[in-house]
Amino acid sequence: MNATEPAAPSPxxxxxxxxxxxxxxxxxxxxxGYRRLPVQQRREQLIAVALELFSARPxxxxxxxxxxxASGASRPLVYRYFAGGKQxxxxxxxxxxxxxxxxxxxxxxxxTPTEQLGxxxxxxxxxxxxxxxxxxxxxxxxxxxxTARTGAIVDKVRRAALRRxxxxxxxxxxxxxxxxxxxxxxxxxxxxxxxxLDEGRQIPPAQLRDWLxxxxxxxxxxxxxxxxxxxxxxxxxxxxxxxxxxxxxLLARLGALRTGR
Numbered sequence: 001m002n003a004t005e006p007a008a009p010s011p012x013x014x015x016x017x018x019x020x021x022x023x024x025x026x027x028x029x030x031x032x033g034y035r036r037l038p039v040q041q042r043r044e045q046l047i048a049v050a051l052e053l054f055s056a057r058p059x060x061x062x063x064x065x066x067x068x069x070a071s072g073a074s075r076p077l078v079y080r081y082f083a084g085g086k087q088x089x090x091x092x093x094x095x096x097x098x099x100x101x102x103x104x105x106x107x108x109x110x111x112t113p114t115e116q117l118g119x120x121x122x123x124x125x126x127x128x129x130x131x132x133x134x135x136x137x138x139x140x141x142x143x144x145x146x147t148a149r150t151g152a153i154v155d156k157v158r159r160a161a162l163r164r165x166x167x168x169x170x171x172x173x174x175x176x177x178x179x180x181x182x183x184x185x186x187x188x189x190x191x192x193x194x195x196x197l198d199e200g201r202q203i204p205p206a207q208l209r210d211w212l213x214x215x216x217x218x219x220x221x222x223x224x225x226x227x228x229x230x231x232x233x234x235x236x237x238x239x240x241x242x243x244x245x246x247x248x249x250l251l252a253r254l255g256a257l258r259t260g261r
Contacts (some may be wrong), residue, residue, distance in 0.1 A: 030090035043081050046071055051093040060088055063164040072149050087147070094153050101127050102160045107168050113237045114213050116168070121189070121209040128193045129205070135193070161186050169233050177227035185216050221251075 049071040053062045064086050068075045082089040105121035107116050128135050165182045166174050174182070188211055196208055216232075224231035241247040 004240065017113050019256075030157070031139050035161070045103075046078060046081055046089065046147065047092050047096050050089050051096055054090065054093050055097075057134070062086075064089070069103070090211075091147075091149055094150055097131060098157050100156055105161060105164045107164070110249075113168075114217065114241060117216060118209050118213050118246075120168075121212055124192070125196075125205045125209065128197065129201075131222070132197060135196050148239075157187060158183075170236060171229075171233060174225065175229045177223055178230050178233065181219055181223040181230060185219055188212070188215055188219075213246060217247050217250050218254075 046067060050062070050067050053066055053070060054166055064075055064078050067089065068078050071078075078089070079085065082092065101124070104127055105120055106123070108119045110116075111119065140254065162179070165186070166178075168180075171178065192212060197205060220230060220234045220237070224234045238247055
């Protein structure tokens with residue numbers, strides 16, 4: 001049986017006599033839109049509302065009053081669930097967003113390696129578009145609500161992206177150069193996302209996705225020239241590409257640049 005949130009405390013007798021018709025406890029006025037919810041459901045609702053607000057505006061610009069008003073609750077009720085105030089609520093919202101973003105790192109079972117990577121990037125950029133201001137504030141840092149805990153939440157997303165990319169490449173024990181390659185590419189994706197938002201999303205998402213896939217192939221090729229493990233991984237991935245696919249087209253363009261054709 002789910003616990004239900006407690007009712008708001010009754011006014012103190014010291015507050016003076018009540019004028020007008022007497023009201024029983026059940027008749028006390030409430031905020032518009034307020035309804036009592038099971039504890040876990042109310043907590044999830046507050047996190048969802050906070051995440052929406054943090055996604056629309058930088059965290060510094062969102063107050064607990066904003067969250068209370070948007071959720072149809074009172075400020076004391078928000079504190080009842082998040083005694084640590086805005087900081088605790090922000091961290092809960094950030095964790096929720098991180099889990100959602102990690103869930104979008106799923107590689108589809110069909111397609112060539114570059115098609116599969118493109119599909120993952122589609123999911124990533126749909127998240128970026130949905131959480132515009134919050135995503136920018138999160139990655140740039142400098143927020144008054146930024147702490148070691150929020151940094152750890154962001155780092156969790158990056159570690160998940162690293163693990164899943166290496167797994168996608170079929171690597172169980174990456175060497176230092178291959179690990180550096182993947183971490184560097186993840187940084188390129190993040191920086192590109194921020195720039196895309198800053199510049200008003202002028203580049204269509206599909207074009208940005210294709211460019212980042214090409215970046216991945218090109219960075220793999222550059223690393224392969226210095227690292228046998230990366231060279232083997234690249235060879236294995238290219239063997240799965242279609243002869244007229246994206247990777248082949250990129251390598252052909254690079255070859256044309258070298259020959260001047």
